[in-house]
Amino acid sequence: MRCMLDRDEDMVITGTxxxxxxxxKAGVKKNGKILAxxxxxxxxxxxxxxxxxxxxxxxxxxxxxxxxxxxxxxNGLVCKTNLPSNTAFRGFGGPQAGLFGENIINxxxxxxxxxxxxxxxxxxxxFHQFSVSEVFRLxxxxx
Numbered sequence: 001m002r003c004m005l006d007r008d009e010d011m012v013i014t015g016t017x018x019x020x021x022x023x024x025k026a027g028v029k030k031n032g033k034i035l036a037x038x039x040x041x042x043x044x045x046x047x048x049x050x051x052x053x054x055x056x057x058x059x060x061x062x063x064x065x066x067x068x069x070x071x072x073x074x075n076g077l078v079c080k081t082n083l084p085s086n087t088a089f090r091g092f093g094g095p096q097a098g099l100f101g102e103n104i105i106n107x108x109x110x111x112x113x114x115x116x117x118x119x120x121x122x123x124x125x126x127f128h129q130f131s132v133s134e135v136f137r138l139x140x141x142x143x
Contacts, residue, residue, distance in 0.1 A: 014087070016086055016087075017086065017091075017095075017096075018043045018044055018045065018052060018055050018056075018086040018093070018096065019043075019044040019086070020041055020042065020043050020044070020059065020096040020100070021041070021042040021044075022039065022040065022041050022042070022100045023039070023040045024037060024038065024039040024040070024100075024104055025037070025038045026038075026104065026108060028108055028111075028112070030112065031122060032108060032109060032112055032114055032118065032119035032122045032123065033122055033123065034067070034069045034070075034108070034123060035070060035071065036069075036070070036071040036072070037064075037069050037071070037072050037073070037104075038072075038073045038074075038075075039063055039072070039073070039074045039075070039100070039104075040075045040076075040077075041056065041059055041060065041063070041074070041075070041076045041077070041096075041097075041100070042076075042077050042079055043055065043056045043059070043076065043077070043078045043079065043086075043093075043096075044079055044081055044083065044086060045078040045079060045080055045081070045085070045086055046080075046081060046083050046084050046085035046086045047080065047081065047082060047083065047084065047085055048085040049078065049080075050085045050086070050087045050088075051087055051088040051092075052078045052085075052086060052087075053078055054088065054092070054093075055086075055088055055092055055093040056076040056077075056078050056093060057076070057093070058092050058093035058094060058097075059076065059093030059094070059096050059097040060074045060075075060076045060093075060097070061097075062093070062094050062097040062098065062101075063097045063100065063101065064101065065097065065098055065101030065102065065105075066101075066124060066125055067101065067105065067120070067123035067124060067125065068123055068124070068125045069123070105119055105120055105123065
């Protein structure tokens with residue numbers, strides 16, 4: 001016996017991307033620099049573990065996104081629910097972590113009445129490694 005599902009049937013039956021819930025606390029200077037952050041991620045794994053632990057692990061590894069935060073405590077928990085099992089899906093936890101990181105920075109900027117771009121540049125790992133002229137050269141001349 002062979003079963004071939006159309007893509008739409010396959011998407012209905014198989015696991016999807018993990019829904020996440022995130023809570024955080026951050027200690028921030030008036031210039032937007034984050035001194036410390038505690039972040040708790042909760043992942044809806046569905047009714048079986050599948051790859052949920054690995055997805056959460058990667059999300060925790062990428063939780064600081066592209067920003068330099070000196071003191072962090074990142075915690076994660078895979079929650080078993082009565083929903084269909086969720087599984088790894090392309091980004092493997094990275095998109096969820098990136099979304100949280102950007103929203104946290106935007107929330108901090110909003111709380112300080114600052115432009116989010118200025119806060120992001122202040123915290124950026126990338127901009128601290130290179131001068132502005134080097135950054136433009138990297139973008140212009142990279143293969």
